[in-house]
Amino acid sequence: MVIEPQNSLFELHLKDVWRYRDLLWLLVKRDFVSFYKQTILGPLWFFIQPLFTTIIFTFIFGNLAGLSTDGLPQPLFYMAGITAWNYFADCLTKTSTVFRDNANIFGKVYFPRLIMPLSIVVSNLVRFAVQMILFFMMIAYYGLTGADFHMNVYILLFPVLVLLMALLGLGLGLIITAMTTKYRDLAFLITFGVQLMMYATTVIYPLSAAPEQYKWLIELNPMTGIIEAFRYGFLGEGELTMNTLGYSVIITIVSVIIGVVIFNKTEKTFVDTV
Amino acid sequence: MSNTAIKVENLSKIYRLGEIGTGTMSRDMERWFKTKILKQEDPFLKIGETNDRANRGESDIVYSLRDINFEINQGDAVGIIGRNGAGKSTLLKILSRVTTPTTGRINIKGRVASLLEVGTGFHPELTGRENIYLNGAILGMRKREIDRKLDEIIDFSGVERYIDTPVKRYSSGMYVRLAFAVAAHLESEILIVDEVLAVGDAEFQKKCLGKMGEVSKGEGRTVLFVSHNMGSILQLTNKSLILESGRNHQNLISTIDAVKQYQLNAIRLDRKRDELKYYRRKNVDFNIEIRKLSINGNSSDIIKLKSGEDVTIGLDLFSKISRSSIEVLIIIFNSNGEIISTLNSNDQNFQKPIFPGNNNIQFTIENNNLSSGNYFGQIAITQDSVSLSYDFLMDVPLFEITSIVTSTNWNDRPNGHLIFDKVKWK
Numbered sequence: 001m002v003i004e005p006q007n008s009l010f011e012l013h014l015k016d017v018w019r020y021r022d023l024l025w026l027l028v029k030r031d032f033v034s035f036y037k038q039t040i041l042g043p044l045w046f047f048i049q050p051l052f053t054t055i056i057f058t059f060i061f062g063n064l065a066g067l068s069t070d071g072l073p074q075p076l077f078y079m080a081g082i083t084a085w086n087y088f089a090d091c092l093t094k095t096s097t098v099f100r101d102n103a104n105i106f107g108k109v110y111f112p113r114l115i116m117p118l119s120i121v122v123s124n125l126v127r128f129a130v131q132m133i134l135f136f137m138m139i140a141y142y143g144l145t146g147a148d149f150h151m152n153v154y155i156l157l158f159p160v161l162v163l164l165m166a167l168l169g170l171g172l173g174l175i176i177t178a179m180t181t182k183y184r185d186l187a188f189l190i191t192f193g194v195q196l197m198m199y200a201t202t203v204i205y206p207l208s209a210a211p212e213q214y215k216w217l218i219e220l221n222p223m224t225g226i227i228e229a230f231r232y233g234f235l236g237e238g239e240l241t242m243n244t245l246g247y248s249v250i251i252t253i254v255s256v257i258i259g260v261v262i263f264n265k266t267e268k269t270f271v272d273t274v
Numbered sequence: 275m276s277n278t279a280i281k282v283e284n285l286s287k288i289y290r291l292g293e294i295g296t297g298t299m300s301r302d303m304e305r306w307f308k309t310k311i312l313k314q315e316d317p318f319l320k321i322g323e324t325n326d327r328a329n330r331g332e333s334d335i336v337y338s339l340r341d342i343n344f345e346i347n348q349g350d351a352v353g354i355i356g357r358n359g360a361g362k363s364t365l366l367k368i369l370s371r372v373t374t375p376t377t378g379r380i381n382i383k384g385r386v387a388s389l390l391e392v393g394t395g396f397h398p399e400l401t402g403r404e405n406i407y408l409n410g411a412i413l414g415m416r417k418r419e420i421d422r423k424l425d426e427i428i429d430f431s432g433v434e435r436y437i438d439t440p441v442k443r444y445s446s447g448m449y450v451r452l453a454f455a456v457a458a459h460l461e462s463e464i465l466i467v468d469e470v471l472a473v474g475d476a477e478f479q480k481k482c483l484g485k486m487g488e489v490s491k492g493e494g495r496t497v498l499f500v501s502h503n504m505g506s507i508l509q510l511t512n513k514s515l516i517l518e519s520g521r522n523h524q525n526l527i528s529t530i531d532a533v534k535q536y537q538l539n540a541i542r543l544d545r546k547r548d549e550l551k552y553y554r555r556k557n558v559d560f561n562i563e564i565r566k567l568s569i570n571g572n573s574s575d576i577i578k579l580k581s582g583e584d585v586t587i588g589l590d591l592f593s594k595i596s597r598s599s600i601e602v603l604i605i606i607f608n609s610n611g612e613i614i615s616t617l618n619s620n621d622q623n624f625q626k627p628i629f630p631g632n633n634n635i636q637f638t639i640e641n642n643n644l645s646s647g648n649y650f651g652q653i654a655i656t657q658d659s660v661s662l663s664y665d666f667l668m669d670v671p672l673f674e675i676t677s678i679v680t681s682t683n684w685n686d687r688p689n690g691h692l693i694f695d696k697v698k699w700k
Contacts, residue, residue, distance in 0.1 A: 001381075001382045001383075001386075002379065002380065002381055002382070003368065003369075003371060003374070003375065003379070003380040003382065004374075004375070004378075004379050004380075005374055005375050005376055005377055005378070020411070020414070022411050022415075022416050022417040023411035023412060025417075026407055026408050026411045026417070027408070029404075030397050030400060030404070030408055033399070033400060033404065034397055034399040034400065037399045037440070038399070104394075105394055105395050105412065106372070107367075107372060108372065108390045108391040108394045109370070109372065109388060109390065109391075109394045109395075109412055109413060110370055110371035110372055110386075110388065111412060111414065268373070268374040269373065269374060271367070271372055271373040272289060272373055
């Protein structure tokens with residue numbers, strides 16, 4: 001093994017990452033176990049947050065503001081948006097602080113740094129899976145009571161959509177965490193930035209209800225294509241086009257590549273700047 | 275050449291002092307422009323100077339390491355010796371890939387396990403067993419490997435009864451034991467150990483030192499070891515590297531010579547005791563600070579004493595906090611770095627409350643039985659010996675014993691320690 005100062009930008013040590021895969025699983029397990037230790041409700045907490053958000057959204061945006069839900073039952077419409085959005089948002093916010101949160105460990109021992117953000121994405125996947133159960137229970141309930149929605153073959157896109165959300169959150173998060181080691185301001189931006197982004201995508205309203213002159217702005221948000229496809233597959237409403245989804249795929253790939261490269265560059269010196 | 279485990283060539287590391295943030299962008303741009311576009315030498319490398327904390331540098335760029343060259347053979351146990359700020363920790367950090375060098379090249383043959391801290395990544399909510407897995411994996415072990423060694427690790431740690439209890443309920447001693455047990459069972463060709471054994475009780479420390487010795491001698495593994503304790507350096511290593519202000523003036527030499535040389539150079543008799551900050555260790559929290567250290571009432575000179583006389587050591591402490599009692603730990607060693615005696619205020623159940631403001635603690639060694647020579651001390655003020663030090667002074671010159679009245683019976687020293695017959699704490 002050779003240690004040298006300026007490594008090439010694209011030397012990513014992916015082989016090392018693979019060698020440390022056990023660490024990834026143990027970190028995921030740690031996140032999961034430590035989440036519900038010393039709580040009464042344990043993993044039930046995964047349900048509570050999306051459930052209450054859905055109830056509040058239904059009340060405020062559905063009943064008070066009277067926003068359209070494309071004819072879908074309101075709770076179902078919001079739940080779909082929230083579940084998908086939450087996964088992306090959790091991946092993004094948690095990875096965006098990975099250097100700061102782990103400065104102590106990173107300063108003491110070497111392991112491929114990429115393991116940390118990857119473990120965050122996988123941990124959140126567990127949480128996402130639990131929330132999907134809630135979503136399925138809701139679908140079953142509305143299906144039995146004969147509500148108007150049509151699950152269709154595009155549901156097969158689901159694994160792809162999950163991967164896209166994970167990678168998009170990861171990529172953007174990596175870019176932000178790499179930059180926050182030097183410029184702390186971004187850390188403050190991210191918390192409300194994610195909230196703002198939620199309103200600029202189709203979580204609380206369908207794309208079809210967006211005012212024509214702002215539609216391009218909403219479509220600019222790479223999550224729009226993903227959430228629309230997600231809703232279309234499960235509920236049969238939403239605008240799934242090659243263009244919107246293709247755009248999301250391209251943005252995702254670009255952000256992951258940029259993210260991994262600058263994360264990798266930062267990890268080598270960040271111990272000295274944090 | 276074939277059995278070289280680590281080869282370091284022209285290694286340098288620079289740090290910029292002061293705030294990082296303002297002006298960084300423009301400097302980054304300038305540096306990037308000059309080095310990458312104009313292919314010039316790094317403009318910020320040139321104005322560096324050696325890292326000597328005693329002299330204030332003119333530029334804000336400091337060489338933590340400068341042109342380090344050395345080679346370590348497979349199976350060697352190597353100590354790294356140097357004052358505070360000499361670059362020992364930086365060197366270990368670079369070798370363990372936590373940070374990268376600014377210039378230079380290192381060739382390493384084999385897997386490196388580094389132990390810059392015990393218990394890295396321990397999660398307080400997880401049980402001892404779960405933390406063994408987590409910590410092991412962080413240190414680079416595969417799960418299968420840990421499975422295989424689990425029983426051995428638990429056995430070595432001696433916390434078998436509590437292995438399924440969350441570690442947040444552990445005492446600090448148990449915590450350290452468990453953490454070291456994991457690290458001690460790493461399988462790697464090269465083991466890098468920073469001063470992590472400063473914590474833990476004496477019995478366990480001995481066990482760890484034994485295990486480390488076994489690692490280097492028994493299994494043909496290469497060990498790099500940093501400690502301020504010359505006793506453990508002598509005990510554990512056969513060769514040593516001396517770092518002085520970020521440079522090494524010679525390749526590895528035998529530890530015995532290195533310790534002698536270090537003590538001769540680094541512990542200067544001409545230095546007085548009135549500037550205590552010169553001896554202070556970096557990571558103290560300063561809630562209680564040693565302001566003055568006096569020997570028989572003299573707080574600056576190295577006084578000459580005769581064997582058999584009384585020695586009174588007085589500590590003027592300035593405290594920001596109030597404590598019902600504190601622990602004062604003093605290690606006295608001779609100019610060869612051999613530990614002569616260890617004095618601990620807890621041994622005699624000495625308790626004295628500390629109040630915010632000035633405090634004074636003193637103790638008298640009645641008719642000392644030291645042989646002639648110069649004596650130095652390490653002085654630590656702590657709450658209990660495992661936690662962070664309030665203050666910690668290293669290598670402070672204490673006194674010189676000029677003549678022996680009665681010949682000391684060296685055979686009376688269990689573990690090489692001299693027990694003073696009468697010590698009175700006040």
